Amino acid sequence: MAQGVLEVDRISKRYGEVVALRDMAFEVRAGELFGFVGSNGAGKTTTMRIALGVLAADSGEVRWNGAPITLETRRRIGYMPEERGLYPKMKVLEQLVYLAELHGVTTNDAHRSAENWIARLGLRDRRGDEVQKLSLGNQQRVQLAAALVHEPDVLVLDEPFSGLDPVAVDVMSQVLREKASAGVPVVFSSHQLDLVERLCDRVGIVRSGSMVACGTVDELRAGGAVQLVVDAPAAQPGWAADVPGVRVVEVEGTRTVLDLAPGADDQAVLHAALATGPVHEFTRRRPSLTELFRSVVTEERVA
Numbered sequence: 001m002a003q004g005v006l007e008v009d010r011i012s013k014r015y016g017e018v019v020a021l022r023d024m025a026f027e028v029r030a031g032e033l034f035g036f037v038g039s040n041g042a043g044k045t046t047t048m049r050i051a052l053g054v055l056a057a058d059s060g061e062v063r064w065n066g067a068p069i070t071l072e073t074r075r076r077i078g079y080m081p082e083e084r085g086l087y088p089k090m091k092v093l094e095q096l097v098y099l100a101e102l103h104g105v106t107t108n109d110a111h112r113s114a115e116n117w118i119a120r121l122g123l124r125d126r127r128g129d130e131v132q133k134l135s136l137g138n139q140q141r142v143q144l145a146a147a148l149v150h151e152p153d154v155l156v157l158d159e160p161f162s163g164l165d166p167v168a169v170d171v172m173s174q175v176l177r178e179k180a181s182a183g184v185p186v187v188f189s190s191h192q193l194d195l196v197e198r199l200c201d202r203v204g205i206v207r208s209g210s211m212v213a214c215g216t217v218d219e220l221r222a223g224g225a226v227q228l229v230v231d232a233p234a235a236q237p238g239w240a241a242d243v244p245g246v247r248v249v250e251v252e253g254t255r256t257v258l259d260l261a262p263g264a265d266d267q268a269v270l271h272a273a274l275a276t277g278p279v280h281e282f283t284r285r286r287p288s289l290t291e292l293f294r295s296v297v298t299e300e301r302v303a
């Protein structure tokens, strides 16, 4: 039996004519922070709702520890929905205690845990305020506390970082890292790819309802095209256009970033650059997660 693993096994889902998910598959292991990325409408929220059991898949299965998700397992998942689901008129502490109790925590433990997360997430001064009176960022901190207050075995978070200030981003990152280190599988969606790249053990890129790339950031980058960064201050636009197997990705001031097709000759690029004048930098590198993501999304638009 797969212990401490959340498995999403070829789930499909249609909304009428719209195919939201097509054989979506991945797993999140104990102790792992998994970043779930994809363009708007790619299917992230639908996947998370199905994983939590609030939405049924047309086919496929989500398993926790090798068994299909049941009502009982659902209680052990900490979920942060995209449309934040707090009671606006309820006070912060009261609300967290209530939510913990709903998950089966005793009143004493619920108080202890709620106070702990309130302190940890910088909400001490706000614990007696109605949620609706908090700023959006603080409401989001409460939402994270709500996902954590019953000390869940799995964390599924839909865009937990959106709208947070940099300090709150750091606190959120630390909490997620700690939870993962304590053996909790953590999956979260985000459009902040630099953050995902920095934070996650593995990343899944979703396109049109399916997983199109999945692995560590290094594995994904190793699968991307080799890039060259060339700083040739005297070069005119189009200086590399005649070199076979080369595509200009972007121009940053005097630096040009180029994709090299397999088998393309980097020395031919160097010759073309030297023909324009001095060359101050000539570096091979792999694409960043953001660049990989862009190329996946571009393929989506072309397809």
Ligand SMILES: Nc1ncnc2c1ncn2[C@@H]1O[C@H](COP(=O)(O)OP(=O)(O)OP(=O)(O)O)[C@@H](O)[C@H]1O
Pocket (backbone or CB within 6 Å): 015, 018, 019, 020, 038, 039, 040, 041, 042, 043, 044, 045, 046, 047, 082
């Ligand atoms: N209740 C619904 N009724 C009809 N279509 C829906 C419904 N919910 C989602 N969809 C469609 O399913 C597809 C996947 O949507 P989903 O919300 O899962 O994407 P997402 O990756 O979370 O997007 P975003 O990054 O914008 O939050 C989209 O085409 C969306 O329009």
